[in-house]
Amino acid sequence: MAKKTWGYGLLSPDLPADEDLVPCSVETIDDEQDYERVLVRGQRPAATLDRLTILTSRLDQVVWPAAKLPEILLRDVQATTCDFSNAQMPGSEFQQVELVGAKLIGIDFTSAAWRNVVLTRCNLSFCTWRGAKLKNCRFEDCEMGDVDFDQTQLESVEWVDCRMRRGRFYGARLTESKLLRCDLQDLGAAADDLRKLKIDSAGWLQLAPLFDVVIE
Numbered sequence: 001m002a003k004k005t006w007g008y009g010l011l012s013p014d015l016p017a018d019e020d021l022v023p024c025s026v027e028t029i030d031d032e033q034d035y036e037r038v039l040v041r042g043q044r045p046a047a048t049l050d051r052l053t054i055l056t057s058r059l060d061q062v063v064w065p066a067a068k069l070p071e072i073l074l075r076d077v078q079a080t081t082c083d084f085s086n087a088q089m090p091g092s093e094f095q096q097v098e099l100v101g102a103k104l105i106g107i108d109f110t111s112a113a114w115r116n117v118v119l120t121r122c123n124l125s126f127c128t129w130r131g132a133k134l135k136n137c138r139f140e141d142c143e144m145g146d147v148d149f150d151q152t153q154l155e156s157v158e159w160v161d162c163r164m165r166r167g168r169f170y171g172a173r174l175t176e177s178k179l180l181r182c183d184l185q186d187l188g189a190a191a192d193d194l195r196k197l198k199i200d201s202a203g204w205l206q207l208a209p210l211f212d213v214v215i216e
Helices: 201-211
Strands: 022-025 034-036 038-041 053-060 073-080 093-100 113-120 133-140 153-160 173-175 177-180 197-199
Touching (some): 034 038, 197 201
Parallel strands (some): 034 053, 038 053, 053 073, 113 133, 153 177, 177 197
């Protein structure tokens, strides 16, 4: 069977209907376990879980701030209106993941590996992807103040209608990536870091000071 795709060509989560998922409270999730075909809801205080795996599942209104989830694996997962603010997810692996309306402020995604990930209307301010590898990802209508993409490999990544004030891209490697209709105030990058980035005309006007260009 052919893989499902979003309208812009990325692979989307392959999920069954909600009635075919097993209800699961986030409080019962344990470390070094695999969870598959579950519908996760609920709230949980900060906790440390090593090598958590969630497959072919939905997360709905999960509130789990400051969680420590090193090397978490999400594959074919959709998360809506969740709050993982200030979580630690270094080395995370996301494949065919959709995040909608999530509060993800200050998350550490250092050295993550993401592929076919779409984030819509999420708050990602103060997140870091330093040293991560992102391929076929899309950020749409997201708050991204003070984000850190330093030393990150970004292949076929799109930022659309995002607010990215003081974002950092020093040492980033961008391939076939785009910035469209974004607020790019005070972007931190060397000119060479952005040489393969596609940017609309409004974006170039905002970036003019970075290239010592004066527009009159």
